[in-house]
Amino acid sequence: MKRPPRRGRLSTVVGIVLLAVMLFPVYWMVNASLQPGGSALGGGWFPVPPDFSGYALALRDQAGNLVTSLVVALGSMALSLGLAAPAAYALALFSLRGTDLVLLGILVTQMVPGIVVADAVYGAYADLGLLNSHLGLILADSTAGIPFAIIILHAFMRTIPPEIIEAARVDGAGALRVFRSVVLPLSRNALITAAVFTFLFAWSDLLFALTLTTTPAVRPITLGVYEYLGANTDHWNAVMATTVMASVPAALLLVIAQRHVTAGAARGAGR
Amino acid sequence: MTDRTSPTPWTGAGDDAVVDTADRGMVRARARERLARWGFVLPAAAYLLVFFGYPLVKNVELSFQQYTTTTLYSGVAPFAGLRNYAAILTSDLFSEALAHTILFTAGSLLGQFVLGLALALFFQRRFPLGGVLRSLLLLPWLLPLVASGTTWRWMLDPDTGIVNAVVRGLHLSSSGVPWLTGTPQALVSVILVNVWVGIPFNTAILYGGLQEIPPHLYEAARLDGAGPVSAFRHITWPLLRPVVSVVLVLGVAYTVKALDVILTVTGGGPAGSTETLATQAYKLSFQEFEFGRGAVLGNVLMVISFVFALVHLRAGRRARAAGQALT
Numbered sequence: 282m283k284r285p286p287r288r289g290r291l292s293t294v295v296g297i298v299l300l301a302v303m304l305f306p307v308y309w310m311v312n313a314s315l316q317p318g319g320s321a322l323g324g325g326w327f328p329v330p331p332d333f334s335g336y337a338l339a340l341r342d343q344a345g346n347l348v349t350s351l352v353v354a355l356g357s358m359a360l361s362l363g364l365a366a367p368a369a370y371a372l373a374l375f376s377l378r379g380t381d382l383v384l385l386g387i388l389v390t391q392m393v394p395g396i397v398v399a400d401a402v403y404g405a406y407a408d409l410g411l412l413n414s415h416l417g418l419i420l421a422d423s424t425a426g427i428p429f430a431i432i433i434l435h436a437f438m439r440t441i442p443p444e445i446i447e448a449a450r451v452d453g454a455g456a457l458r459v460f461r462s463v464v465l466p467l468s469r470n471a472l473i474t475a476a477v478f479t480f481l482f483a484w485s486d487l488l489f490a491l492t493l494t495t496t497p498a499v500r501p502i503t504l505g506v507y508e509y510l511g512a513n514t515d516h517w518n519a520v521m522a523t524t525v526m527a528s529v530p531a532a533l534l535l536v537i538a539q540r541h542v543t544a545g546a547a548r549g550a551g552r
Numbered sequence: 553m554t555d556r557t558s559p560t561p562w563t564g565a566g567d568d569a570v571v572d573t574a575d576r577g578m579v580r581a582r583a584r585e586r587l588a589r590w591g592f593v594l595p596a597a598a599y600l601l602v603f604f605g606y607p608l609v610k611n612v613e614l615s616f617q618q619y620t621t622t623t624l625y626s627g628v629a630p631f632a633g634l635r636n637y638a639a640i641l642t643s644d645l646f647s648e649a650l651a652h653t654i655l656f657t658a659g660s661l662l663g664q665f666v667l668g669l670a671l672a673l674f675f676q677r678r679f680p681l682g683g684v685l686r687s688l689l690l691l692p693w694l695l696p697l698v699a700s701g702t703t704w705r706w707m708l709d710p711d712t713g714i715v716n717a718v719v720r721g722l723h724l725s726s727s728g729v730p731w732l733t734g735t736p737q738a739l740v741s742v743i744l745v746n747v748w749v750g751i752p753f754n755t756a757i758l759y760g761g762l763q764e765i766p767p768h769l770y771e772a773a774r775l776d777g778a779g780p781v782s783a784f785r786h787i788t789w790p791l792l793r794p795v796v797s798v799v800l801v802l803g804v805a806y807t808v809k810a811l812d813v814i815l816t817v818t819g820g821g822p823a824g825s826t827e828t829l830a831t832q833a834y835k836l837s838f839q840e841f842e843f844g845r846g847a848v849l850g851n852v853l854m855v856i857s858f859v860f861a862l863v864h865l866r867a868g869r870r871a872r873a874a875g876q877a878l879t
Binding site for chain 1: 585588589590591592593595596597599600603604606607608610611614624671674675677678679680681682684685686687688689690691692693694695696697698699700702703704705706707714748751752753756757802805808809811812815816830833834837838843846847850851853854857858861
């Protein structure tokens with residue numbers, strides 16, 4: 282569908298306006314975070330001069346929570362890929378009996394509310410000493426990442442031509458060798474997409490942080506924001522500075538891994 | 553799911569090397585190979601069983617137990633029969649929460665879908681920067697919900713928020729709209745925020761679906777003198793139906809259980825006007841430690857998702873068949 286260039290430019294202008302409307306709340310978040318603190322009053326349309334006292338306060342209170350979030354999100358990403366990649370490989374390239382059952386199970390997981398998982402896991406965690414632990418959050422947060430990573434990787438690995446696998450097989454490579462030296466390198470892009478999303482799912486989690494921690498010992502940044510809301514609403518600039526910090530990974534990953542994020546979204550990613 | 557009918561490279565490996573003495577070794581090797589294959593799936597399958605299978609069973613068990621604060625210490629949870637169900641399903645809180653859940657889900661999906669489809673159709677045109685703008689549009693969906701929820705709460709604040717500042721500035725209302733403090737308005741507010749969150753997801757998937765429609769169909773329609781509206785009705789919509797089904801089924805599953813947006817924007821208030829089944833399930837279990845009753849609501853949520861998925865996927869199959877007949 283080729284269109285005359287003038288019409289194309291008009292579409293660009295309309296597109297920029299639409300995007301500006303959609304992203305206005307993001308701008309407003311940054312703007313509010315740079316306003317002077319103390320007052321509950323709205324502040325101006327532009328943060329001039331920018332006031333960083335909100336960030337100073339937020340960093341003082343939340344620096345540790347940022348580290349917790351990073352540890353949990355990286356851990357969940359590693360666990361998700363570590364479990365999903367071999368599973369996707371076997372489901373896509375071996376005709377195992379029960380493959381359909383596993384894939385149906387993965388679809389069912391998308392219907393299970395996080396609160397149902399939290400209800401059951403809470404009691405088990407209390408017995409196992411996993412409440413208030415990084416490991417406990419990593420395991421629970423991966424309920425979003427693992428099914429998603431299997432779906433993404435399975436969809437990609439199914440497109441690997443069997444001849445490639447066969448060639449490696451003839452050369453004497455076992456199933457594990459083929460996985461490590463043929464399938465994983467070929468799946469690089471799908472792995473990056475899965476990594477980006479599993480990281481963001483765990484980073485964004487509020488529900489498990491809220492239900493599976495009972496002390497401030499292990500507190501992700503999302504819970505930090507939520508608790509600020511209850512306690513500290515007269516320092517809106519600090520609250521908004523914390524939300525900006527909590528939003529940085531998403532924005533950063535969208536910019537540097539744009540292609541992979543778009544690919545993941547098109548695959549029907551969801552949380 | 554897997555329509556891979558061709559034999560995999562491993563099937564029958566070694567069949568042509570049957571030597572009597574090596575036979576038993578062969579069998580053992582093949583058994584080992586089969587075991588190794590399952591070894592790839594096993595860790596993930598075990599995880600899914602523990603973190604999804606166990607909760608599904610456990611929630612049913614919990615819903616029949618009198619599991620309360622004392623249980624956490626004593627470990628005793630007496631069998632309660634259907635008492636939890638009776639208490640929850642007959643309460644006013646339940647019928648209100650159910651009504652809010654239906655309104656929240658229907659409103660969110662309608663808004664997300666219509667605006668998401670409009671944006672997907674818009675981005676289908678080719679224009680400079682189109683690709684970049686389309687991917688930047690994903691940002692609201694990638695942000696932690698607690699971050700966007702907090703931002704919206706700040707923007708919708710009836711006294712100091714930017715939204716009411718604009719409403720007053722345009723003289724639409726001198727006092728502003730009680731976005732977070734009015735009983736009907738607060739529900740509208742959380743729906744609006746959730747629409748904003750969901751638009752990018754809908755746009756992305758529907759855009760992907762639109763790309764799959766063969767362009768020659770549009771050319772043929774144009775030659776037949778069809779305008780854009782009739783091309784949409786007779787080509788775009790029928791061929792998009794399968795993707796629409798996916799968007800709606802996932803949308804319902806994700807929206808009925810949505811917690812973060814409501815918790816951060818209104819916390820369920822004012823006066824319970826934005827409490828949904830999900831927020832009630834959370835509060836019963838983790839604020840009142842009535843795990844038995846919370847589990848009842850969790851089960852109700854799941855039944856809603858499953859039933860909707862089953863009904864709609866069957867309808868989707870019919871639509872897909874119709875779509876294939878067209879192409």
